[in-house]
Amino acid sequence: MCGIIGITGAQSVASQLLEALSLLEYRGYDSAGIAVVEKESGSIFRLRAAEQGGSLHHLIGSLGKADTSRFEYCAGIGHTRWATHGAPTTVNAHPHFDCGSSIAVVHNGIIENHHQLASDLRARGHVFSSETDTEVIAHLLEEETADGRTMKDAVVSLLTTLRGAFALACIHKDFPETIYAARRTSPLVIGMADSSCLLASDVAALVETTRNLFELGDDQVAEVTPIGFKVYDQLGVEMTPKPIKVGWSIEAARKGGFADYMSKEINEQQVAVAETILGRLNESGDSELEELEIDEASLSKVEKVLLVACGSSYHAALVGRHAIEAWAKIPAEVDIASEMRYRPMRIQENTLVIAISQSGETTDTYHALKQARSQGVLTIAMTNVVGSLMSREADGVLYTRAGPEIGVASTKCHLAQLSLLECLAFHLAGAKSALSGSEKAAIAGDIMNLPKLVEKTLARQDQYHKVAERYSEFRDFYYLGRRSGFPIALEGALKLKELAYVRAEAYPAGEMKHGPISLIEPGSIVVVVAKRSSLWEKIMANVEEMKARGATVIAVIDEDDEESASLVDDVLETPAVTEICSPVIGVIPLQTFAYSIAKARGHDVDRPRNLAKVVTVE
Ligand code: F6R
Numbered sequence: 001m002c003g004i005i006g007i008t009g010a011q012s013v014a015s016q017l018l019e020a021l022s023l024l025e026y027r028g029y030d031s032a033g034i035a036v037v038e039k040e041s042g043s044i045f046r047l048r049a050a051e052q053g054g055s056l057h058h059l060i061g062s063l064g065k066a067d068t069s070r071f072e073y074c075a076g077i078g079h080t081r082w083a084t085h086g087a088p089t090t091v092n093a094h095p096h097f098d099c100g101s102s103i104a105v106v107h108n109g110i111i112e113n114h115h116q117l118a119s120d121l122r123a124r125g126h127v128f129s130s131e132t133d134t135e136v137i138a139h140l141l142e143e144e145t146a147d148g149r150t151m152k153d154a155v156v157s158l159l160t161t162l163r164g165a166f167a168l169a170c171i172h173k174d175f176p177e178t179i180y181a182a183r184r185t186s187p188l189v190i191g192m193a194d195s196s197c198l199l200a201s202d203v204a205a206l207v208e209t210t211r212n213l214f215e216l217g218d219d220q221v222a223e224v225t226p227i228g229f230k231v232y233d234q235l236g237v238e239m240t241p242k243p244i245k246v247g248w249s250i251e252a253a254r255k256g257g258f259a260d261y262m263s264k265e266i267n268e269q270q271v272a273v274a275e276t277i278l279g280r281l282n283e284s285g286d287s288e289l290e291e292l293e294i295d296e297a298s299l300s301k302v303e304k305v306l307l308v309a310c311g312s313s314y315h316a317a318l319v320g321r322h323a324i325e326a327w328a329k330i331p332a333e334v335d336i337a338s339e340m341r342y343r344p345m346r347i348q349e350n351t352l353v354i355a356i357s358q359s360g361e362t363t364d365t366y367h368a369l370k371q372a373r374s375q376g377v378l379t380i381a382m383t384n385v386v387g388s389l390m391s392r393e394a395d396g397v398l399y400t401r402a403g404p405e406i407g408v409a410s411t412k413c414h415l416a417q418l419s420l421l422e423c424l425a426f427h428l429a430g431a432k433s434a435l436s437g438s439e440k441a442a443i444a445g446d447i448m449n450l451p452k453l454v455e456k457t458l459a460r461q462d463q464y465h466k467v468a469e470r471y472s473e474f475r476d477f478y479y480l481g482r483r484s485g486f487p488i489a490l491e492g493a494l495k496l497k498e499l500a501y502v503r504a505e506a507y508p509a510g511e512m513k514h515g516p517i518s519l520i521e522p523g524s525i526v527v528v529v530a531k532r533s534s535l536w537e538k539i540m541a542n543v544e545e546m547k548a549r550g551a552t553v554i555a556v557i558d559e560d561d562e563e564s565a566s567l568v569d570d571v572l573e574t575p576a577v578t579e580i581c582s583p584v585i586g587v588i589p590l591q592t593f594a595y596s597i598a599k600a601r602g603h604d605v606d607r608p609r610n611l612a613k614v615v616t617v618e
Pocket of ligand 1: 310313357361408411494615
């Protein structure tokens with residue numbers, strides 16, 4: 001959940017650490033900190049801050065007052081935190097020291113046995129200054145190196161001592177140019193530049209400086225110096241590092257002239273969808289997913305699909321289910337990862353499990369995927385991050401090509417997931433020979449037309465903003481949809497909740513009369529997905545039920561659908577599209593609607609309270 005950076009050999013190492021941390025802030029922003037070895041004094045310089053929404057800014061101000069010439073070309077580490085153990089305060093901010101302030105440590109993940117380790121360390125005289133699980137690492141290294149053991153060997157021994165998931169980096173005052181790192185489950189990437197070496201929890205922090213990148217493997221340790229790095233396994237035996245290829249430009253990770261990342265990312269959705277579809281199907285109805293590395297013969301044996309995910313990715317999974325059932329004509333089920341992983345899994349033979357996660361790191365989805373795989377069924381990970389945990393766990397991987405998503409609330413990654421799930425459902429239909437030639441050509445045409453329709457929808461954003469302005473003061477929203485419209489309703493409600501901090505419930509429209517309709521009264525706002533489909537009349541009957549109880553109804557409708565418009569109070573018009581493809585279009589006005597209401601209420605849309613971009617805790 002946190003962001004880690006390490007740099008050695010750079011001239012202005014401290015300011016470079018802060019710059020890199022600004023690219024990692026989306027991983028957590030409760031606090032930030034850096035530590036750099038001061039060669040001459042033989043000590044470690046540390047700066048930390050825990051300022052709501054402004055920790056990095058605070059650090060930049062403090063660094064401006066410090067004499068940074070003392071630690072040029074030395075090793076430094078930095079961290080941006082999303083609190084798990086211990087409140088978001090300065091004392092809990094990383095880096096953490098050992099008793100003698102000789103070792104500084106930053107860490108992402110959770111040390112599961114930290115209570116036991118801390119109590120043993122305290123019994124042996126160590127004094128702790130934070131409530132974090134991380135601090136045990138600094139004290140363990142202090143003990144390990146006390147009898148002359150090298151830092152490298154001490155870090156290797158941590159792999160045996162620590163339980164849980166972690167990526168960590170540490171420096172020692174006596175080794176001013178070396179950073180030591182280790183990881184298990186949580187990712188860590190190493191980069192080599194001209195005369196410096198870097199490491200980070202995320203490639204986004206490194207691509208500006210270098211594209212010469214390597215992945216630190218699970219249960220491996222790295223010893224990083226300005227002229228290069230070495231990687232060791234659990235036994236301390238040297239290993240060959242694995243290079244990583246990245247296609248992202250640093251510009252893609254910047255705001256590109258928009259007021260915030262969220263509006264930038266909403267406006268990038270046409271490109272995200274276009275790139276995700278690119279080369280994966282053609283007009284004659286053929287699909288091409290060679291990168292999946294699962295052949296059509298294996299896919300043809302699939303009799304059932306189980307999709308698993310969390311949050312917005314779960315909503316994408318619900319859309320995927322409809323597409324698989326309609327096109328591949330096999331049963332598909334969807335499960336929430338945090339529920340699935342704790343149920344006794346009884347996955348039938350010939351089931352394909354698809355784990356969907358934009359980050360590829362969400363703990364619950366990762367463990368659900370891992371457990372499914374241990375049952376011997378075929379698994380696919382769908383993620384936006386090359387080399388992420390899930391991409392390494394599954395039998396096959398499909399990448400959404402949305403580029404880095406910095407806004408905490410998912411927008412372009414969600415649309416890319418929807419498009420990719422449709423490509424995969426279509427591919428599966430091909431493998432199962434479930435569609436005729438003309439059906440295939442028609443569906444491929446619909447999917448390939450999506451980027452154009454997304455562009456047309458985005459061109460209507462002013463209208464969506466205007467409608468939203470009229471509702472920014474209301475506090476009770478209900479989102480309704482049926483079949484493919486229901487996941488759209490769920491996603492719209494989630495966006496409003498997480499960005500505007502307003503209560504928003506989503507229901508399948510037909511479910512309202514089984515209870516929730518009691519809540520409807522004058523002042524209730526009902527947002528209904530009423531794009532034309534075979535269920536349009538039914539949804540309009542549900543609209544009548546809401547209006548009869550005094551609700552104000554806003555409907556997502558097809559453009560120029562005057563009949564629908566005449567039956568509701570306000571409309572969000574979108575281009576017409578076939579029902580299975582409609583979520584890709586229908587979600588957009590609801591993203592903009594939530595964005596506008598959040599802005600009108602004065603919220604930071606990029607960093608909604610209490611949330612983090614990557615959820616690596618349960
Ligand atoms: C909502 C949102 C979250 C994520 C969820 C899963 O806007 O972004 O609900 O969808 O935390 O994250 P991933 O897709 O990374 O597994």
